[in-house]
Amino acid sequence: MxxxxxxxxxxxxxxxxxxxxxxxxxxxxxxxxxxxxxxxxxxxxxxxxxxxxxxxxxxxxxxxxxAQPARPGMAEAQAPFVAEARSLGLDPERIAEAALRTAVSDEKARRWAEENREAIAAHNAWVEEHGVILAKYRMF
Missing domain, CATH: 1.10.260.40 (lambda repressor-like DNA-binding domains)
Structure with missing residues (x-):
């Protein structure tokens, strides 16, 4: 200890x-x-x-x-919900996979935005001052 x-x-x-x-x-x-x-x-x-x-x-x-009390593993903690989801005709594995994929993707995006916050702010300030590059050629 x-x-x-x-x-x-x-x-x-x-x-x-x-x-x-x-x-x-x-x-x-x-x-x-x-x-x-x-x-x-x-x-x-x-x-x-x-x-x-x-x-x-x-x-x-x-x-x-x-000390934090030991938490049950994900499988043990979710067991009651898995059974209920199956009884409702849902696919708990697919749902869990999609939720994890979304959570990981969202966290990566949040971290990227945080790591690049200064560069994004500098770019936005430049565009604010000078306008969009080649704006006169844009068709939209």
Whole structure:
């Protein structure tokens, strides 16, 4: 368990730009952060502040306090719906495949738009200022 906690504090230190950055973000001595790292344990009263400052989830910082309960696998969780869908004449495998395909496609599009937000904004600003390239030749 200490392995997970150490990797969580290491992740928080990296996210904050180093030991000094995390100490400054929390308003505490840098030596305190070093001690937490050496001990492999973040004090319980600092977990939420570290999560807020770095974005590292609390269950990564202190899994002993914030461990997520085990979730059933997708097949087990969906079993009642599969039976009901079949009783209604639906094909649950086809529906699940289509839903996953759509979700993956939507997430890829969202990430692409986010990654290219600045370029898209720059292009739109250029078009706004100069107009569409070769607009006089457009037939629509």
């Amino acid at each position: 200490a392995q997970d906690q150490t990797s969580g504090i290491d992740e928080a230190i990296r996210a904050a730009g180093g030991v000094e950055g995390l100490g400054d973000a929390l308003g505490c001595a840098h030596s305190s952060v070093v001690r937490w790292r050496q001990r492999g344990r973040v004090p319980a009263d600092r977990v939420v502040a570290i999560e807020s400052a770095t974005g590292v989830p609390r269950d990564r910082l202190r899994p002993d306090l914030y």
